[in-house]
Amino acid sequence: MASQNQLASIKGAKVLMVGAGGIGCELLKTLALSGFQDIHIIDMDTIEVSNLNRQFLFRKSHVGQSKAKVARDAVLRFRPHISITPYHANVKDPDFNVDFFKQFNVILNGLDNLDARRHVNRLCLAAEVPLVESGTTGFLGQVTVHVKGRTECYECQPKPAPKTYPVCTITSTPSKFVHCIVWAKDLLFTKLFGDKNQENDLNVRSTDATSSSEHVEDVFERRKDEDIEQYGRRIYDHVFGYNIEEALSNEETWKNRNRPKPIYSRDFLHDEIAQQNGNVDNAASDPSSVSAMASLGMKNPQDIWCLKENSRIFMEAFKLFFMKREKEIGNLTFDKDDQLAVEFVTAAANIRASSFGIPLHSLFEAKGIAGNIVHAVATTNAIIAGLIVIEAIKVLQNDTNKYRMTYCLEHPTRKMLLMPVEPFEANKSCYVCSESPLTLEINTHRAKLRDFVEKIVKAKLGMYFPLIMHGAALLYEVGDDLDEAMVANYAANLEKVLSELPSPVTSGTTVTVEDLKQELTCNINIKHREEFDEEKEPDGMLLSGWTQASSVEKDDNKSNGNGGSTSNASQAVPVEAEDNVEMDVPSGKKRRLSEISSQGLLSFTEETKNHGKLEVVDDDDDLVMLDGDPGLNKRKRMQ
């Protein structure tokens, strides 16, 4: 049980929880039981059925309601006399500014995405409030403590970028099922139902990649007086038949690969049409419940469909989109909770997989891959929440020497399932907490200010309310209180190349980027460079001083976000998973976990087993450590 001292600091504390999901529910419960009296909680999400297996404060009747509010009500039932203040809002809202953060003694993160984590990290640094950060995936999890001036900040080490795939692997030479999913989701689905104007490499590339681009536009448009059935079969034959034939004609590609097999709708769909038409009309009228599986009488999402079944689902889903959800066509983006979209993508990916001799997968599996669904169980979240509270109490007591980062492992390492490690020192070259300058190589005669704002300021630096200065000149800012002339001026600046701005940004000068909400300032030294490698540097610019670990596949030709659009770098982080771990990837020599590769937590235990060099806070057998002598607790040793 907590000491009197601890109890006093717990009772007097005001804490902010960010996230009321898997970790959040457990955390709120454990905080309340531990005696915390004043808890604020932010979450923008509403409750979904797939949350109920672990977010135990929620019931089926709560589906659709605010997580923060329902969580509050549930906890008050067993701890009625404490204060819980819910906010059904995005933590990035301007209301949650530095002053808001300053009222708390500690911030506890149970978040599900990198962007929000970075944002909260900056606000904590600016407000000088300690942060306890956490994440889980399956049986793995981690808790870290970030206190300005004491430990590293959340961004001291670059986080691994989401997995990306080279474009040609997706368009021409898939070898894994995930490649087929990316193709079906980001290329085919988007082309047919999403933003038609988006750049899209749907067609298999022939040797001369540009030759067929004009032809492509025609093919995917529905022709006049073409019925949906004909249209669907034409698309089917084009992407699974014609495109494969065309790819096969390029002998060079297949020298060391298995040749794919073209598939045509006539082989699988000959007699089906008549029977299916009747069913379509029976589908529910609510667009969100339209399902090709339901109208074909298929029930089990765990089944792996044969090629014929996949072809039928493909055609059925295609038709249902046009018949039941026509209004949405043109604006659809893939959503893992959109049943019809998942069905279409599963079927398309399986047909393509079949062509390339890749094993087929069930809808359940395909949905997980396509939706980046992170595995989640209640137990890990409960454990992690317990560890967060333990660290939070140390923070409240200012027990600096006892702060620990703790890893929850699936397989024991040195007999440990829960492994505490001493926190790392701040990275002196961290642009976030040390405000070290960055360097940007860019073609100052070609790149526009807009490119800089989108690809660097937003995508790389994670700023939402940027203000860009060059010397004393203000080049750009975002805000509600700008007058029209300024807005027009900034809009004009966005379209200018850097060297032609009112205050020309040229090689050797320094641009200052500031986010007023995050109270973060960043100086960027500009270095002009004429040429960029289109494949390796798709942004056409290179930011250094802070590098994001890349996880592009080995035979990489071109990194392209999630395998889809190359045009919009700011959307290259499609992490919509829950409570996902973003494993700190130590790269500097000073970090004690430096042996760990950049593959994230999943490979963590393997790595440490292999190397066995991990330094863990360890008391010695012959020493009595439990009296709490901080000098002794600080001892570490190599295995």
Added chain:
Amino acid sequence: MDGEELTEQETALYDRQIRVWGADAQRRLSKSHILVCGVKGTVAEFCKNIVLAGVGSLTLVDDRVVTDEALFSSNFLIPPDENVYRGKMLAELCCDSLKDFNPMVRVSVEKGDVSGFDGEFFNKYDVVVVSCCSLVTKKSVNEKCRKLSKHIAFYTVDCRDSSGEIFVDLQDHIYSKKKLEETVECKLQYPSFEEAISVPWRALPRRVSKLYFAMRVIEKFEAEGRHPGDVSIADLPDVLRLKKELCEANSLNESHIPDALLERLVTGTREFPPVCAVIGGILGQEVIKAISGKGDPLKNFFFFDAVDGKGIIEDISISNPKSGS
């Protein structure tokens, strides 16, 4: 497997966890029957975890009548409303809340004292978890389970102050695990509780967790005329005396059981909620592993102490080779 499929409702509810342990493990879970005896904070956490996971049924045994809030200071299953709890048994109160967590799990109460149940009673369950009970009861329940032809997974769990202990007996346990891309079958043999705690201390590896010894000292102390958990700081001198005796009898250096640790364990009789969450989480995970037969189960003790933050597995078996660290 038996071929029965999960319902659509189950697939939707358990989506995220099926992605962790697979559909066949989920089916096994939904057919398993769990018995818990002694429902304090740690066990409440455990119950929540396995009810959410979707076991077939959960049966609670704890006849203690709730008179004041001290009995459930770290138990979130009981609303602190006198009108609700007064005169009711702990098991009943927890049962009411747990039912609500997952309508697909059957939660019920058995009245009586765990030490009085016979083998036939335990035969209805696949997993038996005992907590807040005496050394004698732990041993006897474990032996009753072992006598049955069916393999019952047996666990004890206890939290004191900011530390906790789990003991596991899976008898002869066969399970599968993923090694690289292949699934391999593995086998583990567990000692009973009595066998494990009878392993001479000097035969144990040098670096065995201090908590193991400290828990045995307190267990032994309570066995001599105390109710489980019924110790206080006033008992410290006697506890320390017992420690000295045990260390001498086992030729173990007394520094392996720091006085300060024992002091902490006899003083803090209430559970520390974050530790309940950690221990209840680990126990939940282990029970899920045992039922599904998937993944390395822990053998055979687990210790967590919030003071150093370590969650350690100790293998305390007769066949343990005498080796240093």
